[in-house]
Amino acid sequence: MPDPPPAFRVPDAPSVDGLEARWGERWDAEGVYRFNREATKATIYAIDTPPPTVSGSLHLGHVFSYTHGDLMARFFRMRGRDVFYPVGWDDNGLPTERRVQNYYGVRCDPTLPYDPDFEPDEPAGEARTPVSRRNFVELCTRLTAIDEEAFKGLWRFLGLSVDWSLEYSTISPHARAISQRAFLEMLERDEVYASVAPTLWDVDFQTAVSQAELEDRERPGVYHRVAFARVGAEGTIEIETTRPELLASCVALVCHPEDPRYAGLVNTTVHTPLFGVEVPIVAHELADPQKGSGIAMVCTFGDTTDVTWWRDLDLATRALIGRDGRFAPCDFADPAYASVDPAAANAHYGELVGRSVTQARAIVVEKLREAGALVGEPREITHPVKFYEKGERPLEIVTSRQWFVRTLEHREALLARGEELAWHPEFMRHRYRSWVEGLNVDWNISRQRFFGVPFPLWYPIDESGEVDVDHPLRPTLADLPVDPSSDAPPGYAEAQRGQPGGFVGDPDVMDTWATSSLSPQIAGHWGTELFERLFPFDLRLQAHEIIRTWLFSTVVRAHLGHDSLPFTNVLVSGWVLDPERKKMSKSKGNAVTPLPLLERHGADAVRYWAALGRPGTDTAVDEGQMKVGRRLAIKILNASKFVLGRIEPGVDYHAHEVTAPLDRDLLVQLDALIIEATGLFERYDYARVLERVEAFFWGFCDDYLELVKLRAYGEGTVAEVASARATLALALSSLQRLFAPFLPYVTEEVWRWWREGSIHVAPWPEPLAVAAVEPTYAAVRAVLEAVRREKSTARVSQRAGVAALSVSGPAETLEALRRAEADLRAAGSIEAIEYAEGPELAVAVELAVSS
């Protein structure tokens, strides 16, 4: 530690206001949080923090979670680790597209040519001007840059100790290059494949959606009981469906193989009502005899179960819903449909073409009713329906070509990775496991959108104009990142785009998780020597809602690409709940904007509130706790001011000067606190650290400072005075540093009153190894408290004199009191103390006659 300065710099009226600006600038100027690029693997502590979606606004939940990461960063930095603490922005993807559309009043039309002179109207009107993909991406880049500055300002105010030179964004050329390289390597290793398959599809966003982006929503539905006529036999089979509009895509009826009601019907056929298509009755385990009539209509595709039946039972394909969510034309005379009355079927279907799902449903129900195929009246129910988490209409399943990462065949290995990872809190491990166990499709990473990382592939066009998707053209690694919609593949010229003998670019972009799953590789500069020292990272910080997306996908990429975990620890933050204990979300309108809270209470105060939130535990917004945090910060100012007013500048105090039993006992307690706090921090239990340190500190202020006040002023022998002052100096130094990760601003302020350099690169306190003494502190505090109680009961000032104090208690307690009698008498204004042995500690106070 540098030598103490010759004089202390304690202001007359210390304040917690304005510390953020003052120290934020100094930290930048001094490079306090700069990563040491020479650091070795052994000393590096690398942190992977979530790149927040730039299109939204940061809410208090972000502040909460990022504070937790910062606590760990600051602790390990003080422990001597070389902390690699970058921050990223997730600026690619759908949310940004939406925000740009609204902000600038544009929409992307990839068929348009680039207009270098295009300027959007500001503010945007209602109209949406179509612009080229390149123009659109430029606007995305422009707006995200603005948003990122605002985010950065908030993080700085909050006091995140990140190294801003390590900032990254997921749409940057660097991130795109990493993302494309990782994709090409997966392709090389056959870990990713393109497939034309039924895909979950959002009809509004017109893009595929992955399993991880699904959510169930309870929606009202209507059961319709529909009769199918048997073929070659008398009678009908009745099914129940909530999606009668899909009758035209019916390919089978399915029952459970052991259902006695239908066992004899398996492998017979029926005709669909209205369309007269002959479909088989088949058996499958998934058919639930309890549901509806026990026999279901299989359509291509009504839901994911249909996909399973279709695949397992090798059923026909009659997909009719298009990418826009409307019924596409089809001809029932086509042998694939095999209608017994194509003319009638086409007449019926003609009324559905171009209709949305809800419109078609009404039409089909009416027709069924007229045809006498609707049995009874429809029954209203509520049932879960799959939605894209950002979508507004139920997902459809359409057949399209998509890129998939092979996750299913690595299920066991991925489960093992989950076991290998150290989870904080431990129970969050279950979330990951149940997700991996429940995977049922490979990870779809392609999106039919514009602002994202393009797939770095082109497809050759043969002389007859056919696109050959099976033999993609790849860029060389040195050319990455590429945009196949504007760059030509190696060996081709741009003029050959779309021409026979030429090429076309892959039109899709990667899902945002396909890029953010590489956050360690992006932030750590995969491909450089530095990355080898950083990877795997030491800590991943995130909220529990993205375990199935970000955490899972990052584990997949590291497992496939590096045969490793991406990080060794994950710290999972809980949610921030509003005062009614509801999850904060923008859509509910209860999201709390953090900046006003930070300005009102101060960054340290907000961090204090966040730091009390245990890992994985949901925590309510509580301004009361922030006020407590602010008060704690003020107390640290004042206690520091007091101590520095008693000790000498330029003096290096040592534990061997501490001779008074009370002082030595305090330092023994402090050693225990340091040991406990260090252990808790190393186990990521930051909240307990704060709780313990805070409790010790308040006791230190309320009792110890009061007890040694007079000695600290200089009363008593030289040794007694020196003992008190040394204890104050040593305790203050340790306490300031114990608080530093939590309250970085106020601790920096008070540290610099008497120390050179930043507290945040000062060493974490070590125990002073003070030899144990006879216990003194606890007994003295108990008596002091009793004296205060008596005075309070007597309604006199705490300064009121005590003429005589009679203490009875066990001999060892009395011994303890005698060891610190002068201090006790000073703190309690006690003239004389009488001792008497007794079974329990009891005090009798005789107040002095007030003058």
Added chain:
RNA sequence: GGGCGCUUAGCUCAGUUGGUUAGAGCGCAGCCUUCACACGGCUGAGGCCACAGGUUCGAGUCCUGUAGCGCCCACCA
């Protein structure tokens, strides 16, 4: 349907391996205009630790079950 978490003072929450009389803060009440701190301090009241069984000398803590709340996962006709 499977899983996880929670249930302790009016409120928000601690109670690590079972061990004296269950803790903190806020709020509330009373007192103190203290020479570090009124952006204070001191003191106090307030709890069948969700419920029912069990293990144990001893259970807020361990086991079983029940209920309520929240979340995750699920093939949701």
